[in-house]
Structure formats: C-alpha cells, structure tokens
Amino acid sequence: MRHINFTATAALSWLVCQCAATPTSRPRNPFSKPLDSPTLDSRQAHAVGDFGPSLEPHNKRQTTIAVTGVPGDTQPRLEIRDLEQNKDQWNMYILGLKKMQERAESDPLSWFRIASIHGRPAVAWNDVEGLGDYENPGYCAHSSNLFLTWHRPYIALYEQVLVAFAIDVAQEFPEGPIRDRYEQAASSLRAPYLDWAMEQRTGGNVLPDSVASPTISVITPDNIGWNSTNTTTTSIIPNPLYSYRFHSEEDFVYTKYINWNSTLRHPTSDSASATSDTEQLHSALNSMRQGQKDRLYLLLTQSSEFNTFSNEQWHLGGSSSRKPDTVYDSLESLHDNFHGAVGGRNAGHMSITDYSAFDPLFMLHHVMVDRCFAIWQILYPDSYVEPRAQGTGSFWFRKGDTLDADTGLKPFYSPSGEFWTSDTTRSTDTFNYFYPQFPPETTASEAKATVNTLYGRGPPRSASNDGFRRRGPGDRGGIVGVAPYYLPTFKTSGSKEPQWDYVLTIRAPKNGLDQTYFVDVYLDSNDADTRDTETRSAEGGPDWVGTQAIITRLGTEEMDNVYVTAAVVLTRKLAEKIMSGELAGREEAVVTRYLKDHLQWKLRKSDGTEIAPESLEGLEIGVISSEVEPETSASEFPRWIGDIKIYDEVTSNRAGGWRPG
Incomplete structure (x- = not known):
C-alpha cells in the first residue's frame, strides 16, 4: 500500500505552473495558517512539452514557474546530522541533489540556474528581466530590509525542486516495498540546515564528514536486485554536498572563477589546479563557533526591531551620530561570517556574493539563517519589515529605492500570478x-526556554573562579542547564551584583575594497613574546577574540558604497583574561584601561594580504557596554538595561577607531 501524499507526476507538474491571470487577495493573520492552498487546477498547473515524471529537459518554457513549496503536509526541516539518521530520507536527499546538479545548466530548474538567481551569470530567470543598468548581478537583496524575506521564497524554490528530483529518483527503483519506502521518504523530505552555532554533542567538527568528504555512499536503483527486495548494495559516488562541478564556462568574468571547474572551500591557490583545503576549513569553522553562538544569543535576546535585526546596513537611531538603534549587530552580519569562513583564503566561492550559491553549503547555511529568522519571529511577532531606502542596488532595484513589506520579491511568482512579498511569506x-x-x-x-538551552552562554574556559560559577538551584531563579555568564563587578556590602556585557562594534564600508575582506580582533597579552604575537593573535589563538568577514562582490571599488555594521562579543575573552591574571579586575575603569592598552585589530584580504586600517576610509571600530539584568526563569531572557555606554577613549585617535564628534 502506498503512503505518499502526491504522485511523482503531480510533484513535477507543480514545478511549472501557468500562474492565474488575476491574483487572489484575501486578508489574513501573517502568523496564522497560510491561505488555503489552491488546487492544481486553480493554479492551472500542467506539464509542459517533455516535462514529465522523469524531469525531461525543457529549455523552451512557455509558462511561469511558481514557487509553492513542497505540496502536502507540513514537514520539518532537520539539522543535517538528524537527517542522516533517517536512512531512507538521507539517501533520497543525496540522490536528489546529485540529479539536480547533473541537469543541463541551461535548464531553469538545474542546480546551476537556481544558484545563478543569486549572482552570476547576470541573466534573467523566470522571464523576470533586470533593470538593464543594474548595479549588481543577481536578484538577491543584501544590506537590505528584504534580506531575510527575499531568501525565504528562494530557499522554498530550491526545496520544491530538490524534492521533485528526489521523487523522480524514487520512481526509478523497482516497484514494490522499496520504491514505496523511497517515494514516501522523498515526498516528506525538506531541505536540511547546518547549525554552525551548536555545540557538538560528541565534540566533533562544526562541518560533518557527510559535507566535508569528496565521496559518499548511497543506495541507487542499480544496487537493488530486481527480483528481490532483500538484495541491496551501496555505491560510492562523488559527494554532491562537497562541491558542484561546473559543466561549461559561463560569464564568470574573473579568471580564477572561470578556470576553477568546481566550487572550492579554502582554495590552496588561485591556479586552475587548486583544491579545497578541508583541514583549514574545519579549523576556521571550529574556531568561530563559540563566537557565533554568543552573537546569535545576543541577537535573539536583545534585538527586537526587525529592520535592524535582519540586515547589516548601518542606519542611525537616537541623537548620537554613531549610535544605531540596536545592539550593533545583525543576522546578516553573522551570516557573512560563515560565508567568509567557508570561502577562506584565496576567496573560495562562498566568500564572494557573485558565486556563493553554487557551493552546496550555501543552501545548508541559508536554511539555518531562515531558522534563526523563524525563531526571532516567534519571540517578537509584532515587529516586521518597515520601509527603507536601499543602500545598494541589485539586478531588479536601484540604490535609493524604498522597499517595504508589499514589495514584490523578484523573480519569485506565487500561484496567484503576483510576486511573493514579505507580507505573504511571513509564515513558514x-x-x-x-x-x-x-x-x-x-x-x-517556550521559544525562550529552547533558545536558552541551545544557545545560552556557558562559562568561559577554565571557569573555576566563583565570579563565573555555573548556577544551580536557588541561585537567581535556579536555572539548571543554561548557565549564562556575564562580567560581574565586585559586590559592595548588601548590594546587588551588577553584571556587564562588553561588545566591540564595527562600522565598515562594504564595498571599500576590490574583494571580500576580514577584520581580526585580538587582545594582546601582557607577557607575549613579540616573536609569538602573530601565532597568539591568529584565528583560534589564545589572544584571538573573533573575526568579522565583510562580504561583497569582486570589482566593487567603483560601486557606490554602503556602510555595514557588525559586532564581536568581548565578554567571554575578558573573563578568560581575568582568570589567567592578565586582567587585574572587573571594575569598569580597570576593564576599559585594559582594553585601551591591549585591544588590537588587523585587516586582511582573503589572500592574507594585510591592509593598513587608515587606508580604509570609513572604518570605525569602537567598544560599548551595557548592564545586564539576568533572567529569572528558564523561560526568560537576560535584558540589557539602562543606557549603552560608549567608550571613546578605548579606540579613538587610533587608525580605524571611532572618530570623536
């Protein structure tokens, strides 16, 4: 008996929909269930030409592709390690990816064409033409109030195509129980995510072997005995999660991206023979995980306004010309760091916006970003997209255009024939x-309790000092298993013990150089041998605090600039310095004096070339702090209270520091 929500023919026909000529307008609560899904007939969905159950190539399309998501029941998007535990779904996921990547690059539903929506080559998709004089290739909205909402239908498109390919593969298996199993697994499959902030239960790498290995084991239709349901073997195939192999040369403009015949992570060189350096990739992602976790927790607990939580564009709030109206960070800036860490030295594909979506890690990463967005929506349901002038342009909008929640998210049509908007995609x-x-x-x-469990701050390394104790029952609410920490000051007799967060802030020109660049932050040791400074301050070293990647496009020096903002949480490293004896105390004056003497930053291009901070016009690095009111229960968050303190004296009058006035 079949237990499948829809047939393969239906699954493939909803990929190519003749959208209704007249849109349906129905008011709804954006956090309620979605609008009643139209039937296939009301969507006027039908197969086109040879586009049928086997996904035959169809390069001359006469209909519009509508983004619907996968039809049927609502299903979970799993963390990739959890998806691996479901052997049937995992097998169909890998085989579906493989088939999608093998599709001719001219096909609009191929891996290549769906990836190219995001960047290069700069061609129209779904017959949605660009401006003609566009500033940037690709439809993606970056440094924009639509950053999160634009990527939601983009991922949904990828997901529905992936599942259609997986169902197609399932139908290649022999009829009977095995095919039934695989069809059911494929139809309930959803795109997985990679949690780059989660502490690994087994102490493993952030990037699992299933993504980092060049080959992978699968069961294909050829592994099944046609006369027996019990005869199965496995095949070793090139891993479609490891890289995408380009079929032909396209308009990639820059020589090394033309010469590289597959996507690379931490390329060993710029030459055509370069390979991915997986050891360096693991080192970069493992080193940054704790900092990503601290920043994600800060964003989810303190950033309650959508426009500032969502994207990195610098915009001012309050009376100070240097004080934005949030905690100086955004989910987009956090997202940039992963892109930079995966691309690594020599600017692998993930570190350049033009090419990032070709790397299979792109979708795993962006599903994680969408997950963070969905969590934030539960926490702050009353805040959403507000109108904003765009700081930079794309394939379909210009710098200065004001976009809002009703702006069509091009090139993604809904079944009504209208473009999806931020309002109509508000609910997952x-x-x-x-x-x-x-x-x-x-x-x-409930969401706060889960966030505290998953991402709440644990004590710093070697936390034996009672100032950083792990809390137990009866200690400020008796929160068990969460153990957040901040930087406490000494208590005076009978007084409450104040606790503080210290954060380094970065304001930088996104297009200030001709490529992606990095800001490395470290705290110079008191007794560090000068010959060892480079090692100690390197990524993952004992003095290193964190790195921020400023992700851009290549050849951006001639583009209009947009300023972006990011943050590096200092609190954890300061606590470690106190425990090591390098920082003499916790009082504000002691901490700020230490930061003034020891806080350092370096700028580098992706090839490792160091950049003098004074040469990057508009760079401003500062330090702020806030008093923290600890949470009182497992289902509450700590709160920043009072005014944010800005410490001009720590970084002003230094190259790249805050400029007074």
Whole structure:
C-alpha cells in the first residue's frame, strides 16, 4: 500500500505552473495558517512539452514557474546530522541533489540556474528581466530590509525542486516495498540546515564528514536486485554536498572563477589546479563557533526591531551620530561570517556574493539563517519589515529605492500570478515546513526556554573562579542547564551584583575594497613574546577574540558604497583574561584601561594580504557596554538595561577607531 501524499507526476507538474491571470487577495493573520492552498487546477498547473515524471529537459518554457513549496503536509526541516539518521530520507536527499546538479545548466530548474538567481551569470530567470543598468548581478537583496524575506521564497524554490528530483529518483527503483519506502521518504523530505552555532554533542567538527568528504555512499536503483527486495548494495559516488562541478564556462568574468571547474572551500591557490583545503576549513569553522553562538544569543535576546535585526546596513537611531538603534549587530552580519569562513583564503566561492550559491553549503547555511529568522519571529511577532531606502542596488532595484513589506520579491511568482512579498511569506507554513525544536504554535516563553538551552552562554574556559560559577538551584531563579555568564563587578556590602556585557562594534564600508575582506580582533597579552604575537593573535589563538568577514562582490571599488555594521562579543575573552591574571579586575575603569592598552585589530584580504586600517576610509571600530539584568526563569531572557555606554577613549585617535564628534 502506498503512503505518499502526491504522485511523482503531480510533484513535477507543480514545478511549472501557468500562474492565474488575476491574483487572489484575501486578508489574513501573517502568523496564522497560510491561505488555503489552491488546487492544481486553480493554479492551472500542467506539464509542459517533455516535462514529465522523469524531469525531461525543457529549455523552451512557455509558462511561469511558481514557487509553492513542497505540496502536502507540513514537514520539518532537520539539522543535517538528524537527517542522516533517517536512512531512507538521507539517501533520497543525496540522490536528489546529485540529479539536480547533473541537469543541463541551461535548464531553469538545474542546480546551476537556481544558484545563478543569486549572482552570476547576470541573466534573467523566470522571464523576470533586470533593470538593464543594474548595479549588481543577481536578484538577491543584501544590506537590505528584504534580506531575510527575499531568501525565504528562494530557499522554498530550491526545496520544491530538490524534492521533485528526489521523487523522480524514487520512481526509478523497482516497484514494490522499496520504491514505496523511497517515494514516501522523498515526498516528506525538506531541505536540511547546518547549525554552525551548536555545540557538538560528541565534540566533533562544526562541518560533518557527510559535507566535508569528496565521496559518499548511497543506495541507487542499480544496487537493488530486481527480483528481490532483500538484495541491496551501496555505491560510492562523488559527494554532491562537497562541491558542484561546473559543466561549461559561463560569464564568470574573473579568471580564477572561470578556470576553477568546481566550487572550492579554502582554495590552496588561485591556479586552475587548486583544491579545497578541508583541514583549514574545519579549523576556521571550529574556531568561530563559540563566537557565533554568543552573537546569535545576543541577537535573539536583545534585538527586537526587525529592520535592524535582519540586515547589516548601518542606519542611525537616537541623537548620537554613531549610535544605531540596536545592539550593533545583525543576522546578516553573522551570516557573512560563515560565508567568509567557508570561502577562506584565496576567496573560495562562498566568500564572494557573485558565486556563493553554487557551493552546496550555501543552501545548508541559508536554511539555518531562515531558522534563526523563524525563531526571532516567534519571540517578537509584532515587529516586521518597515520601509527603507536601499543602500545598494541589485539586478531588479536601484540604490535609493524604498522597499517595504508589499514589495514584490523578484523573480519569485506565487500561484496567484503576483510576486511573493514579505507580507505573504511571513509564515513558514506558507511553504509547508517548520523547524522541529520550534513547531507550529510554539509560544514566546517556550521559544525562550529552547533558545536558552541551545544557545545560552556557558562559562568561559577554565571557569573555576566563583565570579563565573555555573548556577544551580536557588541561585537567581535556579536555572539548571543554561548557565549564562556575564562580567560581574565586585559586590559592595548588601548590594546587588551588577553584571556587564562588553561588545566591540564595527562600522565598515562594504564595498571599500576590490574583494571580500576580514577584520581580526585580538587582545594582546601582557607577557607575549613579540616573536609569538602573530601565532597568539591568529584565528583560534589564545589572544584571538573573533573575526568579522565583510562580504561583497569582486570589482566593487567603483560601486557606490554602503556602510555595514557588525559586532564581536568581548565578554567571554575578558573573563578568560581575568582568570589567567592578565586582567587585574572587573571594575569598569580597570576593564576599559585594559582594553585601551591591549585591544588590537588587523585587516586582511582573503589572500592574507594585510591592509593598513587608515587606508580604509570609513572604518570605525569602537567598544560599548551595557548592564545586564539576568533572567529569572528558564523561560526568560537576560535584558540589557539602562543606557549603552560608549567608550571613546578605548579606540579613538587610533587608525580605524571611532572618530570623536
């Protein structure tokens, strides 16, 4: 008996939909269930030409591709390690990816063409033409209030195509129980995510072997005995999660990206013979994980306004010309760091916006970003996209255009024939998915408890000092298993013990150089041998605090600049310096004096070339702090209280520091 929600023919026909000529307008609560899904007839969906159950190539399309999400029941998007545990779904996921990547690059539903929506080559997709005089290749919205909402239908498109390919593969298996199993697994499959902030239970790498290995084991239709359901073997194939192999040369403009015949991570050189350096990739991602976790927790607990939480564009709030209206960080800036860490030295594909979507890690990463967005929506349901002038342009909008929640998210059509908008994509239910730890109907209190468990701050390394103790029952609410920490000051008799967060802030010109660049932050040791400074301050070294990647396009020196903002949490490293004896105390004056004497930063291009901070016009690095009111229960967050303090004296009058006035 079949247990499948829809047939392969239906699964493939909803990929190519003749959208209705007249849009349907129905008011709804954006956090309720989605609009009643139209039937295939009301969507006027039908197969086109040879486009049928086997996904025959169809390069001359006469209809519009509508983004619907995977039809059927709402299903969970799993963390990739959890998806690996479901052997049937995992097998169909890998085989579906493989088939999608093998599709001719001229096909609009191929891996290549869906990836190219994001950047190069600069060609129209779904017959949605660009401006003609566009500033940037690709439809993606970056440094934009639409950053998160534009990527939501983009991922939904990828997901529905992936599942269609997986169902197609399932139908190649012999009829009977095995095919039934694989069809069911494929139809309930959703795109997985990679949690780059999660502490690995087994102490393993951030990047699992299933993504980092060049080959992978699968069961294909050829491994099944046609006369027996019990005869199965496995095949070793090139891993479609490791890289995408380009079929032909396209308009990639820059020589090394033309010469590289597959996507690379931490390329060993710029030459055509370069390979991915997986050891360096693991080192970079493992080193940054704790900092990513601290920043994600800060964003989820303190950033309550959508426009500032969502994207990195610098915009001012309050009366100070240097004080934005949030905690100086954004989910987009956090997202940039992963891109930079994966691309690594020599600017692998993930570190350049033009080419990043070709790397299979791109979708794993962006599903994680969408998950963070979905969590934030549960926590702050009343804040959403507000109108904003764009700091830079794209294939379909210009610098200075004001975009809002009703702006069509091009090139993604809904079944109504209109473009999806931020308002119409507000609920994950719209595209039939959810995230398991935050299922539908999760309350804000429940979400806070889960966030505290997953991402709450643990004590710094070697935390034996009672100032950084792990809390137990009866200690400020008796929160068990969360153990956040901040930087406490000495208590005076009978007084409350104040606690503080210290954060380094970065304001930088996104297009200030001709490529992606990095800001490395470290705290110079008191007794560090000068000959060892480079090692100690290097990524993962004892003095290193964190790195911020400023992700851009190549050849951007002639583009209009947009300023972006980011943050590096200092609190954890300061606590470690106190425990090591390098920082003499916790009082504000002692801490700020230490930062003035020891806080350092370096700028480098992706090839390792160091950049003098004074040569980057508009760079401003500063330090702020806030008093923290600890949470009182497992389902509450700590709160920044009072005014944010800005320490001009720490970084002003230094190259790249805050400029007074």
